[in-house]
Amino acid sequence: MKSACVAAALLLGALSVGAAGKKELVSFSHNDWELVCDNTRTCRAAGYQADGGEHQQVSMLITRAAGPNTALDIQLQIGDDGGAKGPLRFKVGKAALSGLDAGTASFDEGQIRAVLPELLKSDDATVTANGGKKWTLSLAGLNAVLLKMDETQGRVGTPGALVRKGTKPEASVLPPVPAPVVNVVKPPKAKPGDAALPARIFPSLDIAAVKEQCNNSTDFSAKSLEIVRLSGSKVLLSMGCGMGAYNYSSLLWIANDKPPYAPVSLEANGDFDDKDASVTSAMKGRGIGDCWSSETWHFNGTTFVRTGASGDGMCRGFAGGAWSLPRYVSRLVDAAAPPLTSSKP
Incomplete structure (x- = not known):
């Protein structure tokens, strides 16, 4: 039933291992649903229309933060809102919701209570618009993905579990993990003479290693180096390594x-983006950009540290991707900003 994009899957697998360091992050998929839980234990499950055929693009995102008694967030998105006339109607099993926004709609607490039991026991759900246009959301794989979400957050056997409820105290649910704090140091302006540094530094590079990494696809010369200043004594050099389709x-x-x-x-x-001292790598799984992977690093005054990683592994026709599924998050602090202080009453 499901045919994942191999290139995107490989990229995302590399991201989950690299972003986690020694601890592997949770990334799981089954049939038409996928799950990503980031380093804070916030989990996001995304489902789509059945793979293959002429199905219209539709997707649902179920998000839950870690910790006892946390609520769900559910969003619904259709891929062709231009063909939708007026508000949408969502139906799954015995539950039906009307008046939803075309494009992306968020369910409120009452709507979630109404649809969640039906989602768990149905094969699919439908979205219809005035004029008869219809989208069918596959629910194949939803239960397996939500069970994995429960396992990751330590909810199995508790009253708040989504799939396997029980009587274990809600206090036994795993707490959220604080996002790591990264002090970001923004670079100064270029110094006179910086433009001449690439030619001076180039002979110090391991060009043999560069050629091997780039499969001899680049003009390796000092002219191919770009430079930006990072601090009073450090500079960043960059060289294009290769360009695909x-x-x-x-x-x-x-x-x-x-x-x-x-x-x-x-x-x-x-x-490199000098506005926030960051470097971002983004790669498409396919040409239309319906599945992406990305990583971001920030300069902390000494080196670049990973501050974010995200991506979705299912290529289901949403140009630009249906959702961003973070795999690694952090909290950025401007190192130059004065520290927050609390005044005693």
Whole structure:
């Protein structure tokens, strides 16, 4: 039934392992549903229309933060809101919701209570619009994905479990994990003479390793190096490594601005944004961009540390991707900003 995009799946698998470090993050899929739980234990389950055929694009996102007694958030999205006339109607089993917004609709607490039991025991759900246009959401795989969500958050056997409820105290549910804090250091302006540094630093690079990583697909010369200043003594060098049909990669180094230059290659990959001292790498699973993977790193004054990773593994026709499914999150703090202080009453 399900045919995942192999390229996207490989990329996302690499992201989940790399972003987690020694602890592997949870990424799971079954039939037409997928689950991603990030490093704070917030879990997101996304389901789509059945794979193959002429099905119209439709998707549901179920989000739940970690911790006892946390509520669900459910959103519904159709891929062709231009063909929808007026509000939408969602029906699953014996439950029906009317007046939903075309495009993306959010369910309120009462609507979630009404549809959740029916979602768990039905094969599919339908969305209809005035004029007869219809979308069919597959529910194949939903129970398995929500059970995995319960397991990840320690809810199995508790009253708040979605699939396997029980009498274990709700207090036994795993708590949320705080997102790591990253102090971001924004770069200064370029110094006079920075433009001449690529030619000076280039001989210090391991060009043999560069050629191997890039499959000899790049013009390896000092002219192919770009430079930005990171601090009073450090610079960032970047070199395009390869360009495919719709993906691009680059190599990055941090080097001293005076001899010995001692360039150090980085795991970070992508274009540098001096507004927030970040580097982001984004890759499409397919040309239309219906499945993506991305990673982001920020400069902390010494090196670039991973601050975010996200992506969806199912290529189901939503141009640009239906949802962003974070796999790794962090809390960014401007290192130059004064610390928050509390005044005593």
